[in-house]
Amino acid sequence: MSTYKTEEDYLKHYDPRQYEQPLATVDMAIFTIIDQQLQVLLVKRAMHPAQGKWALPGGFIDMKQDKTLSDTAYRKLKEKTGVDSPYLEQVATFGDASRDPRGWSLTVAYFALIAGDQLALCADNRSEDISWVPLSNVDNFKLAFDHARVLQACHERMKAKVQYTSLPVNLMPAEFTLGELQKTFEILLDSPLEKKAFRRRMSDADILEDTGELKTGSSRPAKLYRAKLRGENHYFSRLMEGPR
């Protein structure tokens, strides 16, 4: 039994500084496609610890500014990219005594997808200390803290979801062709897909809307579609398998 009569009484005497808490941060893997390649945003750390090392964008929860955990994620994302309505998904939380030299720390990892047509917004941010890096090249960066592990978890979760949801739609501009959408799936999965099977799957899912317009190019024009609902994924009952 508590020594306080009421909860108000207890709270009046409660000092949050009584017990030291772990450091709490949010880190995120922000993915986009540039030059037909999956890329992730990395920042070069300006301050200690791990000064000069590349890391996932992120930072401490600001108990003043952030009402919720995802506020922290959205705030960091806005700071780094200027984008404010990406697809955002929490992946996992990593916490232990040694991942940060400042002490016991935990980080809540998110991944974000930024559509091609939002990318222009953050072009001016491409300074020396912030850069899109192809995932195929990320091994050449010695990431700070345990960010290699965090990034891997984000990448794996994202790839897994591409196999059974319509997740890649979130990387598309407002209007796109089925060919472009398929290409996006293929880049994320790093594996080719059958055209007919892919189109059947999309058609059965009923998640796309014909705009009535056509995209003309160097060959037969393709129908332009838009997503019926953005931000929400459709779940398929089978995995997308690709050629055997």
Place this chain on the structure above:
Amino acid sequence: MSTYKTEEDYLKHYDPRQYEQPLATVDMAIFTIIDQQLQVLLVKRAMHPAQGKWALPGGFIDMKQDKTLSDTAYRKLKEKTGVDSPYLEQVATFGDASRDPRGWSLTVAYFALIAGDQLALCADNRSEDISWVPLSNVDNFKLAFDHARVLQACHERMKAKVQYTSLPVNLMPAEFTLGELQKTFEILLDSPLEKKAFRRRMSDADILEDTGELKTGSSRPAKLYRAKLRGENHYFSRLMEGPR
């Protein structure tokens, strides 16, 4: 640029109390099957805040005792149930300014599955203030904090995984029949399954081992199986759908 020359220098002057951190806890939904029903362990809070209310077992990360986040989860689980090698999976982290009256807090939610044959261990723990509650009855408990939401997330994740993994094997005793395993799937999914489809699925997955023994009862004896590997799940490429 930092004002410190080296990282050592920076760390020497670093005071973790400089910035107040959110309260960090681990909460868990511990599931088992009793009386052919899915049940979850709830504890009655002995202390403020939310004194007297029922809640998911959990508590603060102990930076002294716990090397990692999952250490906290295992420690709490051991304290409440006596079980020390359950199936344990992190679900999500919930954090905001208002979920705990003491201030900005976050909780990392886990779910655990306890096999039938480990249950005896915690029978003596069934005191007034800790109890297995059928999930169908949990709505009658006004859970503390945001634990209703946390429990719901744990339950949904668990149910979803039953549809495409061999997760329910972790709720089985060391040896079991296919009929018993199917019954466990059905309890978790809250939906009947086709016997032949179920057995074909298990057989194709090649995750069970015939013990050579039989379980006799009031009718034809059934073969006893054991899991080839405990703690690891098999992933199916299709969802288990049940009758249409």
Place this chain on the structure above:
DNA sequence: AGAATAGTGTCTGTTAGACATTATGCT
């Protein structure tokens, strides 16, 4: 015309659902 990409028709193999049938122990 020929290149290039969009879009469709259709065959096949795999597998889950349905349900009938056989098997084997118990009382």
Place this chain on the structure above:
DNA sequence: AGCATAATGTCTAACAGACACTATTCT
């Protein structure tokens, strides 16, 4: 024998993979 449950045989519907074929625009 008759009941109860275990275990299997087998038909069918659904659907993904494969790939050929047609369609439409551009140069």
